[in-house]
Amino acid sequence: MSTTISLARGAPCPEALDAHLIARCTAAALEADGVRLLSYGTGQGYAPLRERLAAQHGVEPGQVFITNGSLQAFVLLLSTHLSPGDRVAVEEPTYDRALLQLVRHRMDVLPVPVDEDGLDPGALAEACADGRAPRLLYTIPNFQNPSGATLSEERRHAVLELAERHGFLILEDDPYGRLRFSGAHLPGLFELGGPQRVMFTSSFSKTVAPGLRVGYVVAPPEISASLAAAANRTYISPSLLAQGAIEQLVGDGHLDACVRRVTRLMRERRDAMVDGLDQMPEGTRCVPPSGGFFCWLTLPEGMSADALHGPAREAGVVYVKGSDCFLSGGERTLRLAYSGVGPDDVTEGMRRLGSVFRAAAVAATA
Amino acid sequence: MSTTISLARGAPCPEALDAHLIARCTAAALEADGVRLLSYGTGQGYAPLRERLAAQHGVEPGQVFITNGSLQAFVLLLSTHLSPGDRVAVEEPTYDRALLQLVRHRMDVLPVPVDEDGLDPGALAEACADGRAPRLLYTIPNFQNPSGATLSEERRHAVLELAERHGFLILEDDPYGRLRFSGAHLPGLFELGGPQRVMFTSSFSKTVAPGLRVGYVVAPPEISASLAAAANRTYISPSLLAQGAIEQLVGDGHLDACVRRVTRLMRERRDAMVDGLDQMPEGTRCVPPSGGFFCWLTLPEGMSADALHGPAREAGVVYVKGSDCFLSGGERTLRLAYSGVGPDDVTEGMRRLGSVFRAAAVAATA
Numbered sequence: 001m002s003t004t005i006s007l008a009r010g011a012p013c014p015e016a017l018d019a020h021l022i023a024r025c026t027a028a029a030l031e032a033d034g035v036r037l038l039s040y041g042t043g044q045g046y047a048p049l050r051e052r053l054a055a056q057h058g059v060e061p062g063q064v065f066i067t068n069g070s071l072q073a074f075v076l077l078l079s080t081h082l083s084p085g086d087r088v089a090v091e092e093p094t095y096d097r098a099l100l101q102l103v104r105h106r107m108d109v110l111p112v113p114v115d116e117d118g119l120d121p122g123a124l125a126e127a128c129a130d131g132r133a134p135r136l137l138y139t140i141p142n143f144q145n146p147s148g149a150t151l152s153e154e155r156r157h158a159v160l161e162l163a164e165r166h167g168f169l170i171l172e173d174d175p176y177g178r179l180r181f182s183g184a185h186l187p188g189l190f191e192l193g194g195p196q197r198v199m200f201t202s203s204f205s206k207t208v209a210p211g212l213r214v215g216y217v218v219a220p221p222e223i224s225a226s227l228a229a230a231a232n233r234t235y236i237s238p239s240l241l242a243q244g245a246i247e248q249l250v251g252d253g254h255l256d257a258c259v260r261r262v263t264r265l266m267r268e269r270r271d272a273m274v275d276g277l278d279q280m281p282e283g284t285r286c287v288p289p290s291g292g293f294f295c296w297l298t299l300p301e302g303m304s305a306d307a308l309h310g311p312a313r314e315a316g317v318v319y320v321k322g323s324d325c326f327l328s329g330g331e332r333t334l335r336l337a338y339s340g341v342g343p344d345d346v347t348e349g350m351r352r353l354g355s356v357f358r359a360a361a362v363a364a365t366a
Numbered sequence: 367m368s369t370t371i372s373l374a375r376g377a378p379c380p381e382a383l384d385a386h387l388i389a390r391c392t393a394a395a396l397e398a399d400g401v402r403l404l405s406y407g408t409g410q411g412y413a414p415l416r417e418r419l420a421a422q423h424g425v426e427p428g429q430v431f432i433t434n435g436s437l438q439a440f441v442l443l444l445s446t447h448l449s450p451g452d453r454v455a456v457e458e459p460t461y462d463r464a465l466l467q468l469v470r471h472r473m474d475v476l477p478v479p480v481d482e483d484g485l486d487p488g489a490l491a492e493a494c495a496d497g498r499a500p501r502l503l504y505t506i507p508n509f510q511n512p513s514g515a516t517l518s519e520e521r522r523h524a525v526l527e528l529a530e531r532h533g534f535l536i537l538e539d540d541p542y543g544r545l546r547f548s549g550a551h552l553p554g555l556f557e558l559g560g561p562q563r564v565m566f567t568s569s570f571s572k573t574v575a576p577g578l579r580v581g582y583v584v585a586p587p588e589i590s591a592s593l594a595a596a597a598n599r600t601y602i603s604p605s606l607l608a609q610g611a612i613e614q615l616v617g618d619g620h621l622d623a624c625v626r627r628v629t630r631l632m633r634e635r636r637d638a639m640v641d642g643l644d645q646m647p648e649g650t651r652c653v654p655p656s657g658g659f660f661c662w663l664t665l666p667e668g669m670s671a672d673a674l675h676g677p678a679r680e681a682g683v684v685y686v687k688g689s690d691c692f693l694s695g696g697e698r699t700l701r702l703a704y705s706g707v708g709p710d711d712v713t714e715g716m717r718r719l720g721s722v723f724r725a726a727a728v729a730a731t732a
Contacts, residue, residue, distance in 0.1 A: 011406050019400025023393040026607070030392075034385025038575035040377050068434050072601040100599055209404035211606040233466055235438040239605035240577040241392070 005349040008318040029244030037244040043232030046243035070203040070215030078105040089134035093325030116287040118151030121158035133166035142177035143292025146335035160193040176292035212242035269338035272346035279354025281361035293339035305334035317352040371715040374684040395610030403610040409598030412609035436569040436581030444471040455500035459691030482653040484517030487524035499532035508543035509658025512701035526559040542658035578608035635704035642716025647727035659705035671700035683718040
């Protein structure tokens with residue numbers, strides 16, 4: 001059999017990674033600020049990059065905390081700012097690694113259903129009215145991982161209103177927002193709600209390169225300070241070389257070109273995947289995403305994406321079980337990442353998957 | 367007043383950092399293996415560097431776990447392999463950040479006194495005979511932080527014998543071992559005791575550059591695997607760019623030259639500090655270290671290095687209070703790092719410190 005095609009990993013394809021650009025930016029950064037980049041820094045991260053991000057987000061540099069990827073910031077936030085038993089609302093489905101950390105930190109997870117317009121503020125309002133308002137809402141409003149859904153503008157306002165009324169914080173995780181294929185950019189929760197109500201986290205993993213592990217969070221000063229203290233006692237300072245490269249890359253004006261290139265590459269792959277949806281059994285649901293890395297499929301009733309994961313792998317294609325992104329349930333769903341492979345592999349992967357799924361659908365109705 | 371001189375930070379001086387070499391190595395690494403370095407990796411770290419370190423230590427690559435600095439590995443070890451209440455023996459004094467993490471993880475810390483030949487195996491044997499054998503011994507046998515002491519060869523065997531008899535693991539932390547000014551290299555606990563009894567941790571922070579944050583631990587396969595799983599769910603993979611640079615630097619044979627240069631720089635600074643010891647009040651004790659970054663001072667009876675920390679800062683010199691390196695006590699002691707500043711600053715720092723300390727000594731005996 002030919003090589004396995006992975007539609008599982010939410011990673012940019014090799015063509016998205018510009019090794020020459022990173023080498024050039026790293027050399028320039030070392031030339032300009034070598035001693036600082038090679039010395040111990042502080043827990044907060046590389047100061048010039050923090051200053052740049054602060055200016056971009058309209059906050060003080062003390063509110064920007066740069067980490068070895070944004071997941072690290074999320075984990076530090078759970079361990080420093082929240083306590084076991086605290087209620088944290090998340091989209092259902094949500095990012096599997098975030099959910100795993102919430103469970104490991106013994107948070108009281110409140111799942112809020114997602115449809116094609118993002119999380120349902122009505123369901124969240126109901127929980128709040130029930131006396132189950134969360135302390136924190138963790139949300140990926142743009143091209144969500146795993147659903148691909150984008151929170152509508154109307155719902156953004158509704159969510160912020162709920163946060164205001166019930167006094168909860170929002171953590172807006174936006175790694176994919178700039179990778180939009182069509183439609184207009186929507187104002188972010190952080191822009192709309194302000195830095196006292198909303199924390200913002202993102203990274204350069206999807207727009208530049210994940211191996212650099214440069215993510216950050218913008219938080220109220222006291223939270224940012226406690227995150228930095230936790231970082232300092234855990235790993236002293238994050239790896240500065242990659243932060244220097246990113247600072248140089250952004251400062252030299254290369255980020256927009258990176259975003260354009262990655263967006264073009266992702267659009268081609270999304271198109272190939274959407275074309276392949278006609279291979280799926282009748283009744284399969286998928287709303288094609290308008291940006292980001294993922295398509296989210298719901299198989300027809302009676303079918304299980306969990307049960308078909310093994311047979312699909314045997315047929316040479318791998319995906320993420322949707323159930324990994326739910327506290328419970330989700331067996332009919334799966335996440336397909338078109339981001340990591342070439343368009344031809346997306347097409348071939350969909351062909352293999354369609355053949356496994358259609359055979360199972362026939363068996364289910366036989 | 368002139369600028370404050372920091373004898374506090376255990377960091378290499380700017381002259382020890384070769385920005386051009388790192389830029390060259392990073393570019394070469396990206397040229398050779400750009401896609402892998404810029405993609406998500408695994409929790410274990412960059413495979414070629416793991417393979418190199420494994421060969422060097424005579425273990426399987428699966429036993430090498432590379433982290434964002436070696437402190438991160440220590441913290442992950444505490445949270446995955448040990449449980450609150452587990453007894454962990456440490457040198458007294460010990461590395462302040464390690465001690466802080468042990469306390470935060472609610473370990474039962476067993477302090478073992480240190481003299482100029484390193485930790486006292488007699489004291490450890492006594493605790494073991496008392497039914498207080500530790501589950502883990504954390505030790506820095508070479509040019510210890512903070513005491514500068516090196517464990518004698520005889521004591522190394524004695525410590526290993528205790529570990530064998532009482533069934534505890536040893537974590538040998540050796541960031542300074544290659545930075546020796548005089549005398550012969552002593553065989554490490556890991557070399558003597560083997561990888562089932564001893565875990566080994568080190569980093570490139572002291573020999574190449576701390577800002578790179580490349581540290582590692584060599585552990586039994588099952589421990590290494592659980593560390594990697596913890597890393598993967600916390601930050602997915604460590605920053606690979608710096609690991610690629612290190613792999614290239616070592617592979618191209620530059621490490622020995624780095625070690626020689628840093629050793630020469632540190633020897634000059636150590637000499638300046640030892641010369642300055644005659645500025646200290648009579649009765650001050652210090653055993654000049656034969657490698658590493660630190661001199662450890664014990665002030666005469668009746669004096670407090672804790673109390674003099676403020677006055678010294680006002681006089682323009684900063685040090686680490688020895689008491690930070692003890693569970694309790696240690697007020698007469700202080701750690702002086704000669705590593706981070708030039709020899710002239712070491713001399714001037716010792717002059718300022720001597721003047722503050724001598725004045726206090728006069729007042730104490732007046």
